[in-house]
Amino acid sequence: MTDPTNLPDPMDPLDDLRTSAPARIEAAETVAELDAIEVETVGRQSPIALARRGLGAIEDPDARRNEGLRINELASALSDAIDRRRAELASAELAVALAEDRVDVTAPGRRIERGSVHLIQETMDEIVDIFVGLGYTMATGPEAESEFYNFTALNIPSTHPTRLESDTLYLDYGEEQEEVLLRTHTSPMQARYMEEHEPPVYVVVPGRAFRADVMDATHLPVFHQIEGLAVDENITFGDLKGTLAAFAKEFLGSETKVKFIPHYFPFTEPSAEMHAYAHGQWLELMGCGMVNPAVFEHVGYDPDRLSGFAFGMGAERLAMVRHGITDMRTLADADIRVLEQYR
Numbered sequence: 001m002t003d004p005t006n007l008p009d010p011m012d013p014l015d016d017l018r019t020s021a022p023a024r025i026e027a028a029e030t031v032a033e034l035d036a037i038e039v040e041t042v043g044r045q046s047p048i049a050l051a052r053r054g055l056g057a058i059e060d061p062d063a064r065r066n067e068g069l070r071i072n073e074l075a076s077a078l079s080d081a082i083d084r085r086r087a088e089l090a091s092a093e094l095a096v097a098l099a100e101d102r103v104d105v106t107a108p109g110r111r112i113e114r115g116s117v118h119l120i121q122e123t124m125d126e127i128v129d130i131f132v133g134l135g136y137t138m139a140t141g142p143e144a145e146s147e148f149y150n151f152t153a154l155n156i157p158s159t160h161p162t163r164l165e166s167d168t169l170y171l172d173y174g175e176e177q178e179e180v181l182l183r184t185h186t187s188p189m190q191a192r193y194m195e196e197h198e199p200p201v202y203v204v205v206p207g208r209a210f211r212a213d214v215m216d217a218t219h220l221p222v223f224h225q226i227e228g229l230a231v232d233e234n235i236t237f238g239d240l241k242g243t244l245a246a247f248a249k250e251f252l253g254s255e256t257k258v259k260f261i262p263h264y265f266p267f268t269e270p271s272a273e274m275h276a277y278a279h280g281q282w283l284e285l286m287g288c289g290m291v292n293p294a295v296f297e298h299v300g301y302d303p304d305r306l307s308g309f310a311f312g313m314g315a316e317r318l319a320m321v322r323h324g325i326t327d328m329r330t331l332a333d334a335d336i337r338v339l340e341q342y343r
């Protein structure tokens with residue numbers, strides 16, 4: 001009688017494993033897939049484990065030993081194949097992970113964009129610096145202002161058109177109507193500063209001002225001014241001209257010519273507009289004049305002993321004159337491409 005264990009037994013589940021498992025192991029695409037195949041083929045519930053458990057039922061010792069050898073041979077052949085495939089897959093997966101995580105240390109770095117001061121702020125800083133160089137100090141004041149400081153203390157009569165709501169942005173604040181407003185110029189600081197300080201006064205005041213204007217090429221509803229005030233004994237219109245001409249040469253170049261054209265402001269008398277010759281034409285730079293004695297009286301300064309001059313200029317306007325900008329809106333746009341041109 002031939003040894004039944006040497007015959008292919010169609011009912012033997014190990015035969016099926018023997019023929020199909022090696023191909024499945026080779027075909028596994030991932031370590032996880034291979035782990036599952038391992039459990040199925042040589043794990044504790046696998047046909048191999050079941051066959052081992054069945055060995056005790058074989059009575060003939062030779063047959064039992066043969067069957068045991070057959071099982072072990074298959075088990076170790078499959079385990080070897082699994083280990084080999086696992087090593088292959090693990091190194092392939094590692095290669096992929098390394099490729100994905102690769103850092104190109106030779107790639108150029110990403111540049112961090114550096115911010116800078118806005119052209120308007122830069123212009124104001126520069127103007128203030130010029131006056132500080134002439135011995136002035138700097139002060140700032142409130143943007144929400146009372147109608148007293150914005151108008152009355154500056155000798156602007158209650159009938160003056162700038163007080164109209166069409167020009168002035170009033171705030172719904174205070175006891176009476178039209179008592180609080182957004183300052184329409186930085187001039188209220190003239191009165192505030194004199195109230196707080198004994199003469200002599202040499203001060204510049206940069207700050208925001210507001211008017212009920214629609215934005216166009218030459219108007220912004222929010223703009224910036226630099227106010228100046230000099231009060232001392234014996235200050236003359238000559239001092240005004242000399243100071244403001246020196247400023248214009250410092251700001252626009254030492255060859256800059258200026259001229260003074262008579263004008264009217266309630267808080268200065270006489271008043272003028274200073275124009276400068278730039279880019280081939282005369283351009284208005286600022287309003288100015290000798291402090292009106294009525295303003296001294298409002299703040300308790302003695303108009304018989306003191307005299308002085310005041311001036312007010314728009315930072316947007318001066319930046320435009322300096323850089324040849326023709327549309328004021330570009331200064332409010334915050335378009336970085338425009339602003340970068342004036343760095």
Ligand code: PHE
Pocket residue numbers: 184185186187228265268271287288289310311312313
């Ligand atoms: N406050 C004036 C304006 O806004 C400018 C000015 C200031 C004129 C000081 C004279 C003196 O137009």
